[in-house]
Amino acid sequence: MDNASSLDRLLTRLDETGPEGRLARDFLRTRRIKVSLRSQSTGARWTLFGHIQLHPNQVDNEAYALSLLVHEVRHLKQGKIQALSVQGELDAWQEQFVFLKSLTGKYSSSPRHQAIIEEMMTLSRDSRADLDRARQLMREFAGPKYHIYWLPLFPIGREIRFWLSGDK
Secondary structure (H helix, E strand, C coil): CCHHHHHHHHHHHHCCCCHHHHHHHHHHHHHCCCEEECCCCCCEEECCCCCEEECHHHCCCHHHHHHHHHHHHHHHHHCHHHHCCHHHHHHHHHHHHHHHHHHHCCCCCCHHHHHHHHHHCCCCCCCHHHHHHHHHHHHHHHCCCCCHHHCCCCCHHHHHHHHHHCCC
């Protein structure tokens, strides 16, 4: 099966994966979001134009590919400012892995990745220390090409207020 038909099959499967999958598919349909395949340094990404790109190597692992789509839909729902923060990433990672576990019964088949995700699922999205730890765990999980250190912990407006006043 070619990648385009695999992508079509994945999008159709979202409807069959429970409420989270249906909500993601409804969002994609309602907003007419283009989902395409593109080689890149990550498994998937959202674009500034509101599209989602999935790495072609991901389509063969259906459950993980579906979880990546749920992750990227979460970012599009957050908006650019929230999505471009560690807080937004942690929110999307947590949603992705809750969804993946609902499909497979576990976060990962890799014991190392399973342990990383289990810890990440315990972290608060409102704690600077937890967001800093999430950043470390994400990099450990995804590797050095995952540029999480480029993002502020919180959305940029909140970070600027913190830097100027020291308020949290």
